[in-house]
Amino acid sequence: MRVILALLASLAALLPSGGSWSQTSPSAAPGDSAAAISRLLSSTFEKPDSRLLLDPIVVEGKAALVGWLQGDLAGRAFLRENDGHWAIVACGGDALKDVSTLQRLGLSQAQADRLSAAMAAAEARIDPQRVARFATFGELVEMSGEAHTPANPQRH
Template sequence: MKSLTTRLAAIAIATLAFVSPALAHEFKVGDIEIGHPYARAMLPGAKVGGGYLKLTNEGSADDRLVSATSDRAGSIQLHEMKIDNGVMIMRELQGGIAVPKGETVELKPGGYHVMFMNVKQPFKEGETVKATLTFEKAGSVEVEFSVGSPAGGEPEMKHDDHAKHGDHAAMQMEPQSADPQEAIPAKMKAIFETADKPLTVGPVVVEGEWAIAGWTQEGRGGRALLKKKGDGWTIYLCSGDGLKQASALKSMGLSEDEAGTLSTKLADAETHVDPETLALFASFEGTVMVEGAEDHSDHNAHDAHKDHGK
């Protein structure tokens, strides 16, 4: 099994995950058609957000997306995620993203994407984020990224990787302790830990069907929000300091009472955590949705958060 830091960013690093825009929309410049730009609402305090869209070159010559700008971000980078020797690597594409003639290139979680850096005001559900895309030949065009629910799912997302579904089914069959203080660390370790990459989980705080667990592995860390389903726990999302805030937890679907109580319990529990570990918890940039759809949270956990720290 790969480590947690090689599994959680395919849904989207730092803030990345699947969400659909409220309304389908398209833009065009020259021979380039830009389809359905979308982003996901960000947790309060988050500084990094992901943007996704489709680029179709209807012309007779190759083109290239070379840059992007937005008043909502200090800068925008064009990124690529790919697997290299079993490890997910994210890198900035200094030369931009090629859009060959007659082809469609999709910017999506786990592949090419637009990375909004140093976001001034976190994206909120229901709003649109304006950005200017510049192409090598087609020129520049202003587009709008529709911002959906922070816990939403991209409807075209398909879970048809049968081999991974086999892993998912196997993990679902593993019995879990009735005690969440045992079940949650065991669940996370079963998915992410290897002999050479131990995973440390804790503290774990629980309120009703929700829980938050801090984790560290190989000099990195973060916090996981988990949800109880049936007799077991599933990983809902991973984030950093955003999970300390009741308002952020409420935006993820918790009731006001659950969010407030869980936030208070976490604050109390982390008073006993050393500053170095707290800094690792805070180092997780943005938010990565793991539970993209019902009954697929562990499947997504395999593919998510591969390099949030890079």
């Protein structure tokens, strides 16, 4: 629990005023969306001494799930795209793979089914030890999901 609280405090310290993260996505193509999501997360959280590893990044329309590792920390992030901007809506562990959680976060049953299935397929192709680390984030933490400028815009 202390690790989760420390992580949340660290994340909150990185937030610009307004308390959310977003990145402009110039195109709706999944590859472009994955690149925009990667830029957003890297520019917000990566530090010279603490590299952020993002894999997998799964995009389903205007929603995405990302598995991430940074040092001893790991988890998943759920993002939404609105008006060309990607924003982090929630961070968590295994709960973000659940269709019911994705529906509670605003996806339709069909969207949640597709995103959950796509994430399961993507995670099946990577190291099971890495996937197991995603569960260590703990409880689901929801953000406002509002647009803003990343903390390190020069990293785009």
